[in-house]
Amino acid sequence: MTIACLAALARAQQSAEKNIFESPGKKQTAADFEPAPAKMETNFGPLEFTGGAFPTNASVQKIYDELDQQRATQAYMDFFPAASLYAIVKSQIRDFGFKSSSELGVTADFMTPSENYLTGNNSTIYAFASIDLKVDGPTVVEIPPGMYGNANDAAFKYLTDFGPTGPDKGNGGKYLFLPPGDKGEVPDGYFVFRSPGYRIWAMMRGFGEVGTGDQAVNWFKQRLQVYPLATGPRKQTVTNCSGKGANTLPPEDGSYFAMLNDIIQYEPSELFDSELLGRLATLGIEKGKPFKPDARMKRIFDQAAKQAVAMSRAIVYASRDPEINYWSDRHWEKMFIRNTEFTEHGHADIDARTLWHYQAICVSPNLLSTTPGVGTAYLTCFRDEEGAYLLGDRNYRLRVSAKPPVKRFWAVTAYDPISRSLLDSGGNITVGSLGDPDVNADGSVDIYFGTKAPRGKEKNWIKTDPAKGFFVVFRLYGPLMGYIEKNWKLNDFELLK
Structure with missing residues (x-):
């Protein structure tokens, strides 16, 4: 930034901080008020006002259509975290057949593209539970030692970590989640958390010690329990959900707003900002009232969802935030x-x-770790070294610099930009240190992307889909100081001719 720009910013800041009693500005009268014109052009058509300010019937319709469109578009984005958690919980009940919070899911053979979790990985074994405090009341999650994970509330806000970064410090223990307004006696021996909403999604990761397949299912069945405090441990099932298929994503059309209404009707109003709830009420989504959009509102909701998706794609894939780049x-x-x-x-x-x-699920401070060897770190890449989007019909090389600063492991995984979920290319989509990739003489690792593997490079190849683009997430499990202090760098994608 130039010295002139800095000086201008300083003057603007000083002006904003002036004492209005000392500098109210030049005297004005009613004649100084400049109203909006009686005829105006807008991006939703021309508007006319009779008598100076009374909108004509045609203008009224345009104005309310646009007002509802704008409010619905912003509502889609404002409530997306809550819709995302609800969609996950609903999918596990609908698609996996869970009947209670004591029915647990495990991706025992790793996550596959048939389960479209937002940037879920296929490098670790996930275990998860869908909890409903309105159904079960205070609920216990009893975890074994060594688990990594977290619990998020109905608005997809952080409640707690499990494992080394949580209160159990990696020793395992009993976590007790209390529903909104609960006034019951809290027993000793639990890590206690009061949830502002009813639904909670609890997720844990297992590493090599849990095994895979039936071994992983049995490992969690013997060690992980979820049950109402009132009943104590009850019959549970653990299901291998790998490859079973599930749709965990919120809709990208007008049906999103029916899902949003379900959330508003079920969760306590206090979970959400009253201003946001007020805007929803103008759209016919209000707690305790039926949701019956007419043909006009259905059309507006459908267009609002599409517009909100377009805006979300721009924010993710073409961010204008000046701090977006890690290096x-x-x-x-x-x-x-x-x-x-x-x-x-x-x-x-x-x-x-x-x-x-x-583009992602779960919130925890340890997903942005600044403590060496603890938590995780994630970076995305959507573009090659020239700034062009990554496309599946092209060939690229990514050189991972030698000695990645990580305690556990690192991995690069490819994703579908439409679903933001695992890329379904029919081939390998992850290369990382756990897979023992071929290493160059200098310690770096070359990863190749394209529809066909370069000769002799199959082990380090990620298969892409020529019909669409892709992006990648680089994960570090237990990032070290070289990453945290940015002394170690990832290279850009190199387009191969």
């Missing part, structure tokens, strides 16, 4: 721009919230 001279981008609370300078960081929630 200023690379095209690798942050998934959490500043923090995991999505706040900046005392206000909600709404574009940063969309950036994360439209």
Whole structure:
């Protein structure tokens, strides 16, 4: 930034901080008021006002159509985190057949593209539970030692971590989640959390010690329990959900708003900001009232969803945030721009919230680790070294610099930009240190992307789909100081001719 720009910013700041009693400005009279014109051009058509300000019937219709469209579009984005968690919980009941919170899912053979979890990985074994405090009341999640994971509330906000970064410090223990307004006696021996909403999604990761397949299912069946506090442990099932198919994504059409109405009707109103709820009420979504959109509103909802998706795609794939790049001279981008609370300078960081929630799930401060060897770190890349989007019909090479600063392992996984889920290319989509890739003489690792593997490079190849683009997430499990302090760098994607 130039000295002149800095000086101009300083003057603007000084002007904003002036004492209005000392500098109210030049005297004005009623004649100084400049009203909007009686005829105006807008991006939704010309408007006319009779008598100076009374909107004509034609203008009234245009205005309300646009007003409802704008409010619905913003509502789609504002409530997307809550819709995302609801869609996950509903999918596990609908698609996996879960009957209670004691029925647990495990991706025992790793996640596959048939389960479209937002940037889920196929490098670790997931275990998860869908909890409903309105159904079960205070609920216990009893975890074994060594688990990594977290629990998020109905608005997809952080409740707690499990494992080494949680209160059990990796020793395992009993977590007790209390519903909104619960006034019951809290027993000793639990890590206690009061949830502002009823539904909770609890997710854990297992590493090599849990095994895969039937071994992983049995491992979790013997060690992980979820049950109402009132009943104590009850009959549970553990299902291998790998390859079973599930749709965990919120709709991208007008049906999104029916899902949003379900959430508003079920969860306590206090879970959401009253201003946002007020805007929803103008759209016919209000707690305790039937949701009956007419043909006009159905049309508006459908268009609003599409517009909101377009805006979300721009925020994720073409961010205008000046802090988006992890290294200023690379095209690798942050998934959490500043923090995991999505706040900046005392206000909600709404574009940063969309950036994360439209492409990913779960919120925890340890997903943005600054403690060496603890937690995880994630970076995305959508573009090659020239700034062009990554396309599946082209060939690329990514050189991972030698000695990645990571305690556990690193991995590069390819994703579908439409679903933001695992790329369904019919081939390998992850290369990482756990897979023992071929290493160059200098310690670097070359990863190749394209529809066909270069000769002799099959082990280090990720298959792409020529019909669509792709993006990647680079994961570090247990990032070390070289990454945290940015001394180690990832290279950009190189387009191969």
